[in-house]
Amino acid sequence: MDAQAQQLSRRFSAEAGYPRPGSYRLLPLNFMAAAAGDTRRYIVSNICGDYAVVRRDTLEALVSGNLSSASPEYELLRRKHLIFDDATRSTLNLVAAKYRTRTRSVANFTGLFLFVVTLRCNHVCPYCQVSRVSEDREAFDMTEEMAEKALDFTFRTPSSGIKIEFQGGEPMLNFPLIQFIVQRAKAKNRAAGKDLQFVAATNLSVATDQMLKFCAEEEILLSTSLDGPADLHNANRPKRGNNSYELTIEGIRKARKAIGHHRVGALMTTTEKSLHRVRDIVDTYVAHDFHQIFLRPLSPYGDAIRTKAFDRYTAERWVEFYKEGLDYILDRNKRGYPMKEAYASILLTRILTNHGTGFVNLQSPAGIGIAGIVFNYDGDVYASDEGRMAAERGDKTFRLGNILSNSYEEIMLSDSLLEPLAASLLESAPMCHECAFLPYCGADPDYHHATQGDFLGHKAFSGFCAKNMEIFRHLIGKLEAGGEDADILRSWT
Ligand code: SF4
CATH class of the missing domain: 3.20.20.70 (Aldolase class I)
Structure with missing residues (x-):
């Protein structure tokens, strides 16, 4: 290494000390604006219902693989099982186990x-x-x-x-x-x-x-x-x-x-x-x-x-x-x-x-x-x-x-019975399959049949969806705001 290179290298730490963009993997996740019409903050959730609320720039960095491991959001998203990296590969098994538990009612x-x-x-x-x-x-x-x-x-x-x-x-x-x-x-x-x-x-x-x-x-x-x-x-x-x-x-x-x-x-x-x-x-x-x-x-x-x-x-x-x-x-x-x-x-x-x-x-x-x-x-x-x-x-x-x-x-x-059941899976339903509230929501074929003549229903015109989506947002907003309201709401689970 010549003198100039040595001088430059003294200004920088070793490579391992730097965030390595793209070194994490996304777990299956969906996202949605935290408030209707507001594109500044997003709710991001995984298939077993863990969620985090992040700024739009964090979300963009996250999904494009450019989120720095030194950013405070990185640890939050890792802890919430929205991403995993070499140090947290076991998260995959954990998420699979949680998903099995959440869907146990079917069995x-x-x-x-x-x-x-x-x-x-x-x-x-x-x-x-x-x-x-x-x-x-x-x-x-x-x-x-x-x-x-x-x-x-x-x-x-x-x-x-x-x-x-x-x-x-x-x-x-x-x-x-x-x-x-x-x-x-x-x-x-x-x-x-x-x-x-x-x-x-x-x-x-x-x-x-x-x-x-x-x-x-x-x-x-x-x-x-x-x-x-x-x-x-x-x-x-x-x-x-x-x-x-x-x-x-x-x-x-x-x-x-x-x-x-x-x-x-x-x-x-x-x-x-x-x-x-x-x-x-x-x-x-x-x-x-x-x-x-x-x-x-x-x-x-x-x-x-x-x-x-x-x-x-x-x-x-x-x-x-x-x-x-x-x-x-x-x-x-x-x-x-x-x-x-x-x-x-x-x-x-x-x-x-x-x-x-x-x-x-x-x-x-x-x-x-x-x-x-x-x-x-x-x-x-x-x-x-x-x-x-x-x-x-x-x-x-x-x-x-x-x-x-x-x-x-x-x-x-x-x-x-089998036809409405087969048609009701949110995981394959338009709009629902990419909705951040999917892990908390449900299908209501009776409601959609009664209001739209269809077991699945067009969720953009569904009163069931409109009510649930807004209540999910409202509750998560209150949890995120913290304070006494959040404590009371947490005590209801
Ligand atoms: S019904 Fe609406 S709120 Fe529920 S998962 Fe589907 S799109 Fe989301």
Whole structure:
């Protein structure tokens, strides 16, 4: 080396001390603007849901292979399993293991079995998604023969857990059949040894002390509907006598006393009338000592379509309602009242942990049939509750067969199930396959069939996509902002 070269080399460290652009490899990842229309920051996620939020210039350097290993983002992206290098080759195995864990629910197979024990109901809710019939029409009750066959079907599942959910109409109007199913299921389970749970979705207005005693003895959880303060609840859930709210509150009080405070849950549905009332709705839940609320939009099925209730607000308006509600719930937490929003809790669990949530509408392939399945009052088997709601309006696309005339194999291998399942994989769906929220999201063939006449749906025009995408962004934005909101949200997983 001549003198000039020696002089130059003294100014530089040895080559090994420098970042080596291109020495890392990308793991399978997607990215998306952190806020709609804002191209400064991006959410980058891998196939098992690890994510990081980075600036655009970092993203450009990352994907072009020019990210310096000396940059602070390099370590973040390596730690989040978005890249690996020679020192972290084992990341590949780790990501594969996490992906297997996240998709385990597919192998677990069906765990939720809905028994529509009757279509009769004593309410006339205009947005009802199941097109209930009046109380006295016993032709709309499931028979013991159907229930027995449905239980035989249920216990064919390889899943180690079985949840039987009683639905209606108002299921308590056919309480003898609930008793029959519980006793027969428990008898069958003595040999099967599954983790067996029961829940009844009821408006509680006809629940007698004897019914509640049975629920307590047999450990049946109760889930009811509470749409908000009295005027809103009564407007949403009309009933002769206009006392639906009073009956629900009295039912909740009696049910809690009989089966235990925390064994009674409540759900709300957002109608057009609810849109300006989210604080009142949350306050009603607080006033009645609920520590969880599920802010749910209307679904495009049943009477919600016939009465046009579904069309009265847009996905964007609902997201506004949801964000206001979420902020208010966070505020109630900060003021000392612990409370979760259930949908955020499900999404955060998918974003922050490796556990599946079992939530049927957020699975890929879709959860229809293979996560949850429905036995209707007439013995027909549906891939989902939404599918049976659509059938009540004449669309039997998701009817898989009849429990009296079809075998387990015929039902589970029917084209009516396999076709929407095959079409529902997000990993091969336009838009979804390159979406940063893919690991947290799911396919909803019922929704897209109902709104677009297609199992997959064009996601650019999908209310399901618009709602989820904005909520994912909102939650990740709050987590990234840190502070008390982020701590509370993390505690919900
Ligand atoms: S439905 Fe929308 S938010 Fe969900 S993965 Fe597909 S594109 Fe992303």
